[in-house]
Amino acid sequence: MSNYTAPIRDMQFVMNELADFDGVAALPGNDEVSSDLVDAILEEANKFASGVLAPLNWSGDQEGASWNEGNVKTATGWKDAYRQFAESGWTALACDPEYGGQGLPKLLSTAVMEMWKSANMAFSLCPMLTTGAIESLMLRGSDEQKNMYLPKMVSGEWTGTMNLTEPQAGSDLAAVRTKAEPQGDGTYLISGQKIFITYGDHDMTDNIIHLVLARLPDAPEGVKGISLFVVPKFMVNADGSLGARNDVHCVSIEHKLGIHASPTCVLAFGDNGGAVGTLIGEANRGLEYMFIMMNEARFAVGMEGLALSERAYQHALQYAKDRIQGTEAGVRGGPKVSIIHHADVRRMLMSMKSQTEAMRALAYVVGAATDFAHHHEDQAVRAQKQAFVDLMIPVVKGWLTENSIEVASTGVQVHGGMGFIEETGAAQHLRDARITTIYEGTTAIQANDLIGRKIARENGVTIKALLAEMREVEAQLDASDPALAAIRRSLSAGVTAVEEAVAYILATYNEDIKAASVGSVPFLKLLGIVAGGWQMARAALVAKTKLAGQGGDHGFYSAKLVTARFYADHVMAQAPGLAYAVVNGATGALELPEELF
Amino acid sequence: MSNYTAPIRDMQFVMNELADFDGVAALPGNDEVSSDLVDAILEEANKFASGVLAPLNWSGDQEGASWNEGNVKTATGWKDAYRQFAESGWTALACDPEYGGQGLPKLLSTAVMEMWKSANMAFSLCPMLTTGAIESLMLRGSDEQKNMYLPKMVSGEWTGTMNLTEPQAGSDLAAVRTKAEPQGDGTYLISGQKIFITYGDHDMTDNIIHLVLARLPDAPEGVKGISLFVVPKFMVNADGSLGARNDVHCVSIEHKLGIHASPTCVLAFGDNGGAVGTLIGEANRGLEYMFIMMNEARFAVGMEGLALSERAYQHALQYAKDRIQGTEAGVRGGPKVSIIHHADVRRMLMSMKSQTEAMRALAYVVGAATDFAHHHEDQAVRAQKQAFVDLMIPVVKGWLTENSIEVASTGVQVHGGMGFIEETGAAQHLRDARITTIYEGTTAIQANDLIGRKIARENGVTIKALLAEMREVEAQLDASDPALAAIRRSLSAGVTAVEEAVAYILATYNEDIKAASVGSVPFLKLLGIVAGGWQMARAALVAKTKLAGQGGDHGFYSAKLVTARFYADHVMAQAPGLAYAVVNGATGALELPEELF
Structure with a gap:
């Protein structure tokens, strides 16, 4: 097990000296964004990450989420941590103020996101997926859909999921087969099986809002025939209260290498007649909508690579400072020293540290570029920044995550034999990191x-x-x-x-x-x-x-x-x-x- | 889960075309070694590896070894597999004929060892450690010790362990504190705690022969004061029958990232007065004896790197041929293809394959050099081969094992999302590989x-x-x-x-x-x-x-x-x-x- 403290000094350095925080703060809509505000938010986020989330990381891994007759139970402490997380306003940080969000810059939410993911990656996946669902609804949802779902998703009262993959359709979404039958009343009956659904069911909130890719009866083959639907776990009445249980059920959860506390669900839609959903945006444009959000989602997974590397580094560094073993190289009979004195341990730590800092710098610079691309007054600047973001998103996603496997594995190595013992906690970082190069592309x-x-x-x-x-x-x-x-x-x-x-x-x-x-x-x-x-x-x-x-x-x-x-x-x-x-x-x-x- | 078939064609190629099998067969003492014999042994070993050991690999991982009130129970099927393994004569393959061994060349036993480790690394550790204990006794044991222990260890009736590490003495054996008190009758009472003892206890054989590093009362500080003792789990009577239970007990086993079916024991010596042992060789020369055997042990762990890479490659290759996903690059609307058609999947498979073959070639060449170093008639050739072996042992140990982590991780990646699901079995290879860069140095x-x-x-x-x-x-x-x-x-x-x-x-x-x-x-x-x-x-x-x-x-x-x-x-x-x-x-x-x- 390990402690976590957010590397606030380096975060501030990167934000201010490399990622042009002043420029971001000067963008339209950021009138209230100041260094003081940022420092206060980072401090508060660090308190929550280190005090509430980090202590649950290892216990959550060991206990895992569990499934019982269609219901998923999260690990001990998860529900309470989530309640605090939502009550503290963290779910709303980067969301649109129109629906209760705080509308803070991407550059800042990036640093805060790093903390959640370092402290407890399995926990962080729930708000991450919810953010994805919120963005889909913001982007193409009707006013009715937005008003029905967004305020409670932004406040954290409900969570969201993304339902893309099916057994025959992993990376190849053209193969999606889930069906959506129009009922003539503006609703659709969704039926089919979705796999690998993160937090597809859990016990932390009263409702879960599923975004689901499915095909209309007359849809063309392939990627041009996929539509996006919103399907709540419980129907929502006009007054916002919860109605009937919808026909979407978690039939099993996966036994995975890592992120044990994040339930990865198989969801069955329509086993009892059909799950009621509504269409988001236009028919047959579901994949296009997914693509619009893809930068955000890929960036977020890239951040997992950074965050796990930071956590693994802190863990290994602490051990290297504490563990006494051997003497200084070239000194016979000298006093025993901590292993950070040994040249190869230093090399490993510097390798972890330098790659983590390089990843942070690159990711935050891309995060800030997103702010400029969205909000700069000059269209030419927006276009140039967007082109940079588009170029770098696959790098942030791919390189940071590939690195994190190596960095976490190096962290195990620094621990020697203790690194292979699960109680040490170093191995968890490697197990958790191993998914990041796979999911979200x-x-x-x-x-x-x-x-x-x-x-x-x-x-x-x-x-x-x-x-x-x-x-x-x-x-x-x-x-x-x-x-x-x-x-x-x-x-x-x-x-x-x-x-x-x-x-x-x-x-x-x-x-x-x-x-x-x-x-x-x-x-x-x-x-x-x-x-x-x-x-x-x-x-x-x-x-x-x-x-x-x-x-x-x-x-x-x-x-x-x-x-x-x-x-x-x-x-x-x-x-x-x-x-x-x-x-x-x-x-x-x-x-x-x-x-x- | 995956099947395993030994890569006999490549093994034969490396042995014959790169590692000078003919030269090895011509060495003194290898009169009965022929190509036909080798082919027959490889075939039989493959049958055992693929038919008996490989099917237990994943089930053993999932079930693991278990501890109950001082006794370790191996996973289902383990005991029977071990019995067959010993009865088939596999424990004796490379051992001295004087004690019942078959005395076959290192080059051949290397290929056979690769099979055991590919098929079931957790299982293979038991005979591997036994071999280490056999070699220590061969090297420096008295005739009495040899006659008492070797025949039953060579036949596989008993197994052996190596007890080096203590909590404060991981890589730094100078810090060993376990004590040995002479009793005046040629025996010693051993007391202390040893950790990370592979197969330190189990239920597969009637007796376990522990080799233990400990200090005599008058021993100098540091590495020059460590002696080697043999301490059986059950005392052995003059007629070879088992006597009293010795005072060595397994107080717990570790919860590890991988090799779950291989019990990693904490052994307490002397909690009830002292475990009876006898000194091997001379006092205070224990570490020196360990060093003599170190090449063998390090080579064997290096072979784990090769073996896991081969297994991970076979596993990934099968999936890449079976899994249908997407179309040929640059072809729109073409038929779906197996993922081996995709350029990056091919790159990953070729990376796994080429590194595995390079590792095999290097390891077998070093194995053959060991045969020449031990048995060549020309002293100059022996010296030159030994120098090559000494140079390459750390490379075989270090490079093959570091590679295996990367290769096994690539194997997970080839599987995409399925690679992260434990049932697939790809993740086990990565978990198992992760120990190989740590233990045995x-x-x-x-x-x-x-x-x-x-x-x-x-x-x-x-x-x-x-x-x-x-x-x-x-x-x-x-x-x-x-x-x-x-x-x-x-x-x-x-x-x-x-x-x-x-x-x-x-x-x-x-x-x-x-x-x-x-x-x-x-x-x-x-x-x-x-x-x-x-x-x-x-x-x-x-x-x-x-x-x-x-x-x-x-x-x-x-x-x-x-x-x-x-x-x-x-x-x-x-x-x-x-x-x-x-x-x-x-x-x-x-x-x-x-x-x-």
């Missing part, structure tokens, strides 16, 4: 999106602009300073590696999509590593300036500089090898006939 | 051994000879053939990378051991990747020759060639980045004061 799906829609389709315009920005940062790194010179060298090689890989993708994608696709995941990792290194280089430049001034906080900035250097030497150094695989790796991957595997 | 300990004892201490003599051998292979790769040229290019860059890293280590180790040690784990991975690539290059050369001839088996050899190429382009391409971290990474890793973490 696997890394391969992110990578396809990245090289296809985000790069090849626009002939690399946005990524080339991004690479030019990185070159500008490179040029600012003073080669006469040892740390900055080391960072400059790796960043330079990293940007060159991305350039080579982009040139290959642009030359290949339309001619031979499979050859380009072989390199898609290595490319995603490459771009993530270099984009993270770009942010760490920016951080190093800020740190250098601060260290030269009188501003204090010498410790924080000197640590930042060392950390950025470690990242350059150990992490960014992997970039050329990844580019090599992108550019040269297609033949070896594609040549073997299936029968020779 | 963490990767950092292997890496320290590698750069210190195996490289710096002899000023790089052996590794330089190895690099020269690799350069010879490089020179044989015909640059006019596309596949061989690709392999040549990566191997060349890889060998250069190792050379640079070795030069750094030799220049730094004695001056600044911490700076050298920061690079130790990256260097171990680097050397593993390049040594594996060297073997794959050798395999490619053999394949090319065979494909040009009339020998048939075209499919196998063309697959080998493609696989070697994939390895070069995707895996060996990482080598320069690792060398960069070795050579440049010390400052960033060591500079941060502890309080700034």
